[in-house]
Amino acid sequence: MASTFKTFLNDDIATTRTLLHEAIPITGSIIYGTYGAPGAELQVKTFAHGMFQSVYDYPFLSSSANHIFDVTHAHNSEFETQGVTGTQSDGLTYDGASQLGAISTHPFFKKRKNIYGQMGQVLVGHDVTGSVQDFDQDGDLLSLIGSKYNCLIFMNLARLLGKDEIKKGSFELQLGTTTTHSDTAGDMNTNLLTIKDDGAATDYKVNSPAGEYGILKITGDSTNAGGGPAAAPYDVKCGLIYYQAGVVALTPDLLMGFDNATYEKGKITNAGATGGTDAEMNAAAQNILALLNDNAKTMDDVALAFRQRIEKVCFNNTTELNSTIYFCRVSHNDFNYSSNPTYLLDSKVRVKSKTSDAPISYITSVGLYSSDNELLAVAKLSEPLRKDPTNDMTLRVRLDY
Amino acid sequence: MSLYKFEQNDVFKNRIKTHPRISFVISDKKTYYNRDILPINTFAIADETIQQTEQGDLSLYELNINRDASTHSPPTQESLIYPFITKQGSLTSFKTISTETFQTYSYGDVIRGQYPLSSSIDVEYQAASSTDRPHIKALKNTFNYYRPLSPHYAYESSNAVGTWDKASQEIKLVSIPSIFYGSSIKKGSVDMKFYITGSLIGRLQDSNQNGELIQTIGPAAASAQGRVDFNSSFGYNDKRIILENTSGAITTFIFDDSGTEGSTGTVDGSGYIVVQINGLFAREDIATEFAIAVESVSGIQISTNDDTFGSITLTQVIGGSSGNTTIQDPDSITSLNIVQFAGGAADNNGKVAGTVLYNEGFVALTGSWDLSSTYTDEYLFSGVNIAPKWTLWGQKFLAADPGAAEFCPSSSWTIDCEGTNYVPVITMLAHAKMGDLNHSNNPTYVKPSSDQDVEVCVDIEHDVDYYENDKRELANVVKSPYPNTSGSFEKTTYISKVGIYDENKNLIAIAKLATPVKKTISREYTFKMKVDF
Numbered sequence: 001m002a003s004t005f006k007t008f009l010n011d012d013i014a015t016t017r018t019l020l021h022e023a024i025p026i027t028g029s030i031i032y033g034t035y036g037a038p039g040a041e042l043q044v045k046t047f048a049h050g051m052f053q054s055v056y057d058y059p060f061l062s063s064s065a066n067h068i069f070d071v072t073h074a075h076n077s078e079f080e081t082q083g084v085t086g087t088q089s090d091g092l093t094y095d096g097a098s099q100l101g102a103i104s105t106h107p108f109f110k111k112r113k114n115i116y117g118q119m120g121q122v123l124v125g126h127d128v129t130g131s132v133q134d135f136d137q138d139g140d141l142l143s144l145i146g147s148k149y150n151c152l153i154f155m156n157l158a159r160l161l162g163k164d165e166i167k168k169g170s171f172e173l174q175l176g177t178t179t180t181h182s183d184t185a186g187d188m189n190t191n192l193l194t195i196k197d198d199g200a201a202t203d204y205k206v207n208s209p210a211g212e213y214g215i216l217k218i219t220g221d222s223t224n225a226g227g228g229p230a231a232a233p234y235d236v237k238c239g240l241i242y243y244q245a246g247v248v249a250l251t252p253d254l255l256m257g258f259d260n261a262t263y264e265k266g267k268i269t270n271a272g273a274t275g276g277t278d279a280e281m282n283a284a285a286q287n288i289l290a291l292l293n294d295n296a297k298t299m300d301d302v303a304l305a306f307r308q309r310i311e312k313v314c315f316n317n318t319t320e321l322n323s324t325i326y327f328c329r330v331s332h333n334d335f336n337y338s339s340n341p342t343y344l345l346d347s348k349v350r351v352k353s354k355t356s357d358a359p360i361s362y363i364t365s366v367g368l369y370s371s372d373n374e375l376l377a378v379a380k381l382s383e384p385l386r387k388d389p390t391n392d393m394t395l396r397v398r399l400d401y
Numbered sequence: 402m403s404l405y406k407f408e409q410n411d412v413f414k415n416r417i418k419t420h421p422r423i424s425f426v427i428s429d430k431k432t433y434y435n436r437d438i439l440p441i442n443t444f445a446i447a448d449e450t451i452q453q454t455e456q457g458d459l460s461l462y463e464l465n466i467n468r469d470a471s472t473h474s475p476p477t478q479e480s481l482i483y484p485f486i487t488k489q490g491s492l493t494s495f496k497t498i499s500t501e502t503f504q505t506y507s508y509g510d511v512i513r514g515q516y517p518l519s520s521s522i523d524v525e526y527q528a529a530s531s532t533d534r535p536h537i538k539a540l541k542n543t544f545n546y547y548r549p550l551s552p553h554y555a556y557e558s559s560n561a562v563g564t565w566d567k568a569s570q571e572i573k574l575v576s577i578p579s580i581f582y583g584s585s586i587k588k589g590s591v592d593m594k595f596y597i598t599g600s601l602i603g604r605l606q607d608s609n610q611n612g613e614l615i616q617t618i619g620p621a622a623a624s625a626q627g628r629v630d631f632n633s634s635f636g637y638n639d640k641r642i643i644l645e646n647t648s649g650a651i652t653t654f655i656f657d658d659s660g661t662e663g664s665t666g667t668v669d670g671s672g673y674i675v676v677q678i679n680g681l682f683a684r685e686d687i688a689t690e691f692a693i694a695v696e697s698v699s700g701i702q703i704s705t706n707d708d709t710f711g712s713i714t715l716t717q718v719i720g721g722s723s724g725n726t727t728i729q730d731p732d733s734i735t736s737l738n739i740v741q742f743a744g745g746a747a748d749n750n751g752k753v754a755g756t757v758l759y760n761e762g763f764v765a766l767t768g769s770w771d772l773s774s775t776y777t778d779e780y781l782f783s784g785v786n787i788a789p790k791w792t793l794w795g796q797k798f799l800a801a802d803p804g805a806a807e808f809c810p811s812s813s814w815t816i817d818c819e820g821t822n823y824v825p826v827i828t829m830l831a832h833a834k835m836g837d838l839n840h841s842n843n844p845t846y847v848k849p850s851s852d853q854d855v856e857v858c859v860d861i862e863h864d865v866d867y868y869e870n871d872k873r874e875l876a877n878v879v880k881s882p883y884p885n886t887s888g889s890f891e892k893t894t895y896i897s898k899v900g901i902y903d904e905n906k907n908l909i910a911i912a913k914l915a916t917p918v919k920k921t922i923s924r925e926y927t928f929k930m931k932v933d934f
Contacts, residue, residue, distance in 0.1 A: 016491040025479040030468075034443075058466040064439070064451055066466060161482075314479065323491055398491070 003339045005369060008326060018321040024161050025314040026068060030057050032307045033185025039304060046300050051111050052156075053303045067158040071303045073252070074116035075151035075292075076134055080104055103293050111299070119154060119249075123242055125209040135249060137237050139205035139215060151292070152239070153306055155248040155313075162246030163317040168214060169201030170316035171241050175254055176309040181280035189311040193254060194220030197241050198234050204243070211244030218254075252288045255279040255309070281305035321400055328366050328395040335387050336361055360388045366395055403838060404902065405831070413828040417933075420590070420819040423581050425457065425522050427795045428813035432457030432522055434581075444469035453481075453517050459580055460517040475513060484514040520578045522816075524795040528781075529571040536574055537567055543761055550611045553753045565767065573755075573792045575764040575816070582820025586759045588612075590819035593764070595772055595794060598811045602789065603772045605754050614755040614764070616791075620773055624717040625745030627728050629691065631711040633736030634684040641673065642691070642737075643729035644703070644715075654694050656687075665690050666697035674698055684711035684736075717745060754791040764816070766791045778809045825934040831899050833926040839892040846894075848874045894920045899928050 035042040035058070042059035052072035058065040080103050103109060117132050124133040124141070133141055134148040157166070173196075176189040197204075200214030216239035239250035256278050278287035282297075282305055291297050291305060336359040337343070343350055343361070351360045362384035368377040379397045387393070426433040431448075434457045439450035444467075451467040452460040464482045473481040486493060488506045495514040506512055527534045544567065547554040552562045577586070589610035595603035604618035629642065638658035645651045653673045655662070660679035667675040676694045678687050685707070692705035692713050703726065706714040717726070728739045754768025768791030777786035780793045787793075795814045840846070879888035895917035901910040912930045920926065 016493075018486065018489065018491045018493040020484060020486050020493075022482055022484045023475065023479055024482050027480065057468075058451065062440075064463060064466050066464060316485075321493060323493065325491070398493075400493070 004335065005373065006328070006334065012327045012329065014325045014327070016323045016325060018323065020319045020321055021167055021316045022161075022163070022319075023314070023316050026057075026312070028189055028311045029185060030068070031055055031310050031313075032304075035059055038183050038308070039300070044307075049111075050108070050298050050300055051115060052154075053300060053307075055307070066160055068161060069158055070156040071154065071306060072115060072156075072299060073151065073153045073292075073302050073306075074112045074114075074119060076113065076116045076120075076148075078134075078148075079150040106293065106295055108299050115154075116152070119152075119247070123208055123210045123213070123240075123245060123247060123249075125207075135240060137215075139207065139213065139240070141207060149239075149249065149251055151252055152249040153252060153302075155250070157246040157248065157315075159246065161317060163319045165211070165243045165318045166241065166246060167316035167318050168204055168212070168243055169197055169199065170314075171197045171200075171214075171216070171248070172312070172314050173216075173248070173250075174311035174313075176311055177255060177279050179277045179279055181282055181285065181308075183283070183308075185308075188309050190222070192220070192222040192311055193218055194222075195238055195250070195254075196234075200241075208242060210242050210247075213240055213242040215239075216241055216248070216250065252292075255281065255288045279309070323401075324399045326368060326397040326399070328397055330363070330387065330393050330395065332389050332392045334392075335363060336389055338362075358388050358390070360386065363387050363395075366397055368397065368399075402842065402900075404906070407829060407831075411830045411832070415826045415828065417824040417826055419583075419822045419824060420587050421581075421583065421822055422817070422819055423577070424815065424817045426813065426815050427522075427524070427797055429810045430797050430808045431455070432797070434459070434522075440467075443467055444471060446470065452519075454519040455521065458519040458521040459578075460519055461580075462516060462518070464516050476511075482516055484516070485511050486514075487511055520580050522578070522581070522795075523576040524797055525574045525576070526781075526792065526796060527572050527574070529569065532569060534568070534572075536576075537572060537765075540574075540758070540761070540763065540765075541567075543758060544756070544765075547612060547756075547758070551609075551613050551753075551756065553613050553756050567765070567767070570767060571769050571792045573766040573794055575766065575795060577762040577764070577818075579762055582762060582818070583822030584760075585821045586757065586762060587819040587821050588759055590817075591757050591764070592815075592817045593766075593794060594815045595789060595791070596813045596815070597773060597776050597789060599813075602776075603791065605766075605768075605791065607757055612757045612759065613753045614757060614766070614768075616750050616752050616754050616768065619749050620771075622748030623744060623746040623774075624719065625726075625742040626717070627715045627726065627742035628740040629688070629713045629715065629728060630738035630740075631684045631688045631691070631713070631736065632738055634682055634687060636735050637676075637678055637687060640732040640734045641730075642734075643731060644695075644726050645729060646726045652698055654691065656691075665694050685709050687711070688713050715742070717742070766794055768792065776811075778812060780809055780812070782808070827932045827934075829901065829930045829932075831928040831930065833896060833920055833924075833928070835925045836922055838896065838920055839894055839922050841894045846876060848876050891921055896920050896926070896928075899930065901930070 030043070032038075032041070042061070043056045043065065045054040045056065045060050047053075052070045054060070054070050055068045056065040057068050060067075106112075120132045120135060124135055127133050127141075134150070135152060137147050137149060172194065174189075174192045174194050176191060177193050178188055178191040180187075182188055195216050196219045197214035198217050198219050204212050204214045206212050215237050217234040218236040218238050219234045238254055239248065241248050278289075280286065281288055281291045282301065286294060286297075288302075288305075291302055337349070338361045349359060351357070364381055364384045366379040366381075367375050368379070370376050377397075377399060379395070381395075385393065422435070424435050426436070432455070439452060439456060442449045442451050442453065448455070450456060450458075452458070452463060453465050453468070453470055454460050469480050472478060473483075475483060475485075484495070486495065488494070488503075488508050488510050490508070492503075494503050494512055497514060497518075498512060503512070525536060527537060541556045544554050544556045552558065552560070556568070557566045558564060589607055591605075591607045591614065593605040593614065594601055601618060602620060603616060605614040606617050607614055608617065609615065631637075637656035640656050642654045643651055644654075653671075654676050655669065655671075655673040656676045656678050657663075658678050660677065662669050662675045663677065665675060665677045667677075669675055674694050674697070676687075676691050678690055681687050681690065688711045689707050692707050695703055695705050695713075695715065703715045704718055706716065715726070715728070726742050728741060730737055730739055749768075749770050752768065752770075755764060755766035757764050771788040771790055773789050777788050779786050780789065780796050781787065789812060793812075795816075796809060796812070875890075875892070877887050877890045878893050879891050881888040897914055897917040899912045899914075900908050901912070903909050910932065912928065914928075918926060
């Protein structure tokens with residue numbers, strides 16, 4: 001119990017915020033191929049409603065398993081008529097909307113629409129009429145230039161890994177876009193497209209009710225000897241990433257034939273030739289649109305087809321550490337005496353043999369008290385500090401919470 | 402939405418005292434926690450589990466499950482999740498980074514940590530000759546602090562309790578991290594066992610709840626033995642042998658060669674136990690008959706062993722020297738040779754073999770007596786087999802660790818105890834009083850198709866005001882027992898959840914009811930909500 005108190009002044013208390021990060025590498029072998037046959041993988045939890053899959057890093061029945069992400073896909077009402085990315089600013093319609101046919105008869109049509117609406121409500125928000133807005137390719141919701149994503153594949157990263165937010169500019173996804181389908185793990189992790197939120201550390205959007213988000217771009221193509229789609233800053237947009245919400249939205253365009261000279265959306269080819277071949281999403285050689293349109297195929301089938309092509313996902317998460325720093329200033333004439341019983345010997349100060357001797361004490365700990373003198377915290381020194389009238393010191397006490 | 406303030410007696414702050422059970426099994430250099438065996442990592446390095454730890458370890462965040470650590474080399478090659486921080490003015494760093502190392506980083510440098518952060522029980526053996534024992538010496542003040550509980554806590558002692566110095570005596574320090582037990586180890590719950598080939602040979606318990614680990618099971622003590630040699634086959638008729646125990650109780654055996662006193666074990670008219678030797682001509686037969694007579698008598702606690710050469714060995718059933726018996730030959734049988742009882746020794750049950758530091762999570766074992774008179778093993782990996790003892794409990798980590806080889810595979814050890822963990826609990830009582838909470842802002846609270854369910858716009862000197870019509874009718878949800886009619890109107894709501902707000906009216910918690918509760922003007926409820934921290 002202290003017998004002497006000093007009051008903190010305004011300059012004695014400072015607050016800081018430190019960002020702690022974790023590097024999260026997730027290899028494709030965790031997501032697919034290690035823990036069982038396709039569709040019966042022990043680390044993937046499916047549900048009776050069939051609306052999404054949960055991916056774990058180990059068979060989920062084990063208490064050691066950690067939830068990594070959920071994967072699902074969704075589309076809006078315009079998907080049936082406009083295709084994946086809708087009408088472009090150049091007036092062209094890509095993505096083979098005609099392939100979709102009467103997708104409204106698909107048993108999962110309403111569920112997909114509901115998911116799109118729900119995700120849009122949370123991540124994009126409403127317009128002035130109260131309608132849920134569509135996901136925008138460049139994040140400029142008001143501009144008529146640029147297009148919307150009518151269909152998206154969502155990866156909802158677990159809070160366990162995403163923590164407070166995903167570090168901007170750290171996200172990287174490598175997706176195999178090879179044409180031929182195979183159930184063998186690794187076979188499809190070739191012709192890799194590298195997708196990053198390039199430049200998002202300084203250039204990100206804030207017009208989402210869920211916080212900040214960045215634009216995902218294709219930044220590399222392993223089949224392109226020239227090193228991929230031009231150079232930074234890359235301009236081939238392929239999805240969105242919501243940092244605080246921990247949601248990654250990717251366009252199915254990535255798996256459609258495209259021109260790797262221009263990387264135009266909806267014309268993607270992984271063979272290097274203009275107007276190349278679509279990636280086969282299953283053993284029946286269906287492309288992504290055919291898979292979405294096949295009434296016999298479930299949302300789990302789409303999720304599986306997507307997971308099979310993930311080579312790697314890595315990002316850094318962020319945890320905010322808030323601290324208060326108390327500068328405890330000990331001036332030359334402070335704390336030179338002690339109230340410890342051992343400070344006295346025969347009722348005399350032990351360290352003073354005559355009146356003119358300077359007092360000495362050793363500071364071992366600092367107590368922080370409330371305004372009504374309640375002891376709230378004690379900071380201990382690693383070794384006692386000698387204190388006498390000839391020295392002063394400032395003890396820096398940091399309180400993390 | 403109505404807000405009510407909690408009154409003085411509406412909020413209670415308590416704490417629940419819980420006792421998590423802890424169990425460790427140590428065998429062949431491996432530890433198992435709570436009987437759990439984790440799978441081995443597919444990319445295993447020396448039996449690492451999927452948590453990248455050894456068996457029995459706790460992984461703090463349980464990340465990096467079943468990953469290949471051999472390819473991990475950040476920042477260029479990453480296969481494991483790891484934390485990192487940038488050195489900045491707040492001087493925040495990881496606990497695993499020493500101050501000296503921290504100073505070597507420049508501001509802006511990335512400081513990397515690693516996962517998993519594991520925790521495990523540790524055992525540290527110190528031979529009597531060892532003086533380099535910083536962990537023991539660091540606990541000197543702590544040991545002495547608990548001397549009022551038991552003199553066995555004393556770091557040094559030279560009194561009637563015993564003479565020792567923990568700075569130099571043979572000792573085993575068992576360290577249990579607090580993540581396993583919480584605030585402290587529960588007194589009276591510590592139970593340590595020593596097994597050889599699966600058989601329990603020793604047990605320690607803190608049955609007095611004062612930190613003393615008392616041996617409650619140990620090897621049987623050596624029993625006293627005596628011997629009677631029958632060197633001849635004749636000269637025994639009507640002669641006596643007397644066994645007298647230390648309490649003075651006498652049992653007299655009398656030999657009968659006439660065949661008139663009954664069979665062996667019969668009590669004759671004098672109260673003697675008959676040893677019938679009629680017709681016996683070999684000394685070993687006479688000895689066997691005497692042995693039968695001795696075993697026929699209950700209560701004298703002697704077992705016999707006939708060595709077939711006319712010698713009978715008498716062994717006390719109970720170990721130690723208690724009940725020790727003298728053998729008397731009052732009739733001076735000519736050929737009889739008597740070796741009196743000797744050799745009994747007390748057992749070690751009841752002795753203190755160590756102490757427990759409940760709050761600090763340490764067990765110090767000092768019992769250095771042998772726990773087996775027959776079994777030995779190379780516990781110290783020194784090339785010499787020694788008998789098991791308490792200071793060798795949990796022997797696992799040695800300077801000369803045998804690596805992949807088996808280590809004392811016949812020995813296994815367990816420690817069971819309970820921790821003490823406190824869970825702060827806030828209990829809140831939210832009252833829905835009569836006349837309160839009888840209105841809802843839900844859209845369905847008003848009649849959906851009412852003609853007056855419209856908003857009214859009034860233009861007053863170019864100002865436009867919007868307000869709801871105050872004549873809107875409320876929906877009548879009162880159920881009538883009669884068909885095709887509704888009951889008399891009564892304001893009715895259904896309470897489905899209770900929100901908890903802080904002093905700034907921030908919603909900080911929501912308690913949901915399993916089913917909505919009907920609330921009318923005349924009804925009142927109290928909702929009891931508990932929050933565990």
